Each structure stands twice: as C-alpha cells, then as structure tokens.
C-alpha cells in the first residue's frame with residue numbers, strides 16, 4: 001500500500017460482548033473525520049469482528065478498517081480451533097496482525113510460519129500488519145538490528161517482491177510492550193530507518209513506501225515525539241486502544257503530525 005499514516009488498535013484478549021460493543025461505539029463516535037492518508041484500524045478479538053466490520057463500514061465518512069489479531073496460513077482443513085484467511089475475508093475483515101511477539105512467545109510462532117500467513121493474507125487481498133522487534137537482552141548487547149534483519153529476512157524473504165509494498169510493518173521492541181517503557185523517538189527512528197532500508201534490500205525500491213508503525217507503550221503522552229519522526233508512519237497501540245479517549249487522541253496526534261509533514265508541499 002502507498003505510504004499512509006496508520007493508527008491501529010490491538011485489543012488483544014480484552015473486552016467481552018457488551019464492553020467490546022461500547023468501545024466500538026465510543027471510538028467510532030469520537031474518532032475525528034479521518035482524512036486523506038490517515039487510516040484507523042481496530043483489531044478486536046475474533047467473536048466481535050462481525051459487529052465491528054458492520055459498524056465500521058456503516059460509518060458515513062469511512063476511514064476505519066477492521067483487522068483480526070491472527071490467522072492460520074492454510075485456507076481450510078483439520079486445524080481445530082484455527083481461523084483461516086478466507087473466513088476473515090468472507091465477513092469483510094480487511095487486515096490482520098501477524099507475528100506479534102505474544103504469538104511468538106506463547107505459541108512458538110516462527111518467522112517462517114509468519115511468512116506463510118503473510119502470503120495467505122496477500123493472496124486474499126487482506127492487509128498484513130507484520131510485527132517484528134528485539135528482546136531486551138538483544139538491545140542490551142547491541143544486536144537489535146541483526147535480530148530485526150533476521151526476522152524480516154525470514155518472514156518476507158520468500159514473498160514475491162512485487163507483493164512487499166502491500167504490507168505494513170510494525171516495529172515493536174518486546175521490552176516496550178505493555179511495560180510502560182516506550183522506545184525513545186531516537187531509538188525508534190534509528191530502527192525504522194534501518195527497517196526501511198532493509199525491506200528495500202529484500203523487496204526493491206517500491207518497498208520503501210511501506211508504512212512503518214511503532215508499537216510498545218505508545219500513548220498520548222509520548223506519541224507526538226514518535227509520530228513526528230520521518231520514518232514512523234503511526235502506531236500499533238495495545239493498552240491505550242482499550243480507552244477510547246486515549247486511542248482517539250492518538251489518532252488526532254497522528255493526523256497533526258501528518259498535516260505538519262504535508263504543510264511545506266501545500267505552500
């Protein structure tokens with residue numbers, strides 16, 4: 001996809017039917033008119049996806065896309081408990097998070113497997129939001145770029161090059177997820193610039209247009225500095241996406257950062 005500013009909310013395993021409905025209502029009512037190149041994505045748990053799709057698509061001014069938090073790489077078959085990409089497509093889900101560090105940690109997902117999921121999503125026209133990022137000890141030992149490069153190589157290296165521009169990459173340092181300890185704008189920008197150049201070595205020049213999201217304790221109090229960075233095109237938001245006020249504020253901050261970027265071109 002052409003480079004967009006994206007604010008994506010990953011609800012993880014939170015909410016139940018009534019609270020999911022309420023959160024959807026609050027976000028859809030409060031989210032500002034989403035303009036131009038800004039896209040809002042919400043990723044509720046599977047059971048709440050049909051309602052979310054229906055309500056987001058009923059929104060008069062659009063701009064809100066619904067994502068799943070995971071998918072299986074096969075289209076159908078004897079995989080008890082799994083959800084396939086064609087199932088998601090058949091209910092109107094347009095995007096899917098893959099490779100989240102919690103899937104890697106608790107479900108032993110590897111980048112090779114995640115690469116298969118990305119291929120399945122692209123085949124069915126869904127937008128993959130591929131998560132990568134290093135552990136605390138990787139950063140302490142200064143090997144964060146090597147770790148992220150290996151993740152990108154394994155997950156994206158097998159994809160046809162022309163498909164690479166059709167995905168979103170989220171850099172989520174594992175030490176920052178749910179810890180309250182965000183990467184600094186300098187740390188995040190440095191890694192995003194590295195990711196942008198590395199995806200080009202894998203996918204060619206067109207891959208430079210991939211939106212790169214930052215994730216890991218991103219909230220209204222620290223988002224401005226992050227979203228202002230040239231290679232950060234928005235955020236993948238966990239905890240703060242469960243509070244409509246905070247999530248909507250993050251959308252506003254991203255819109256302003258984008259508008260400021262565009263300003264010189266308009267004059």
Ligand code: PGA
Nearest residue numbers: 177178216217237238239
């Ligand atoms: P967090 O989660 O914002 O709660 O740190 C981010 C994520 O896991 O996507």
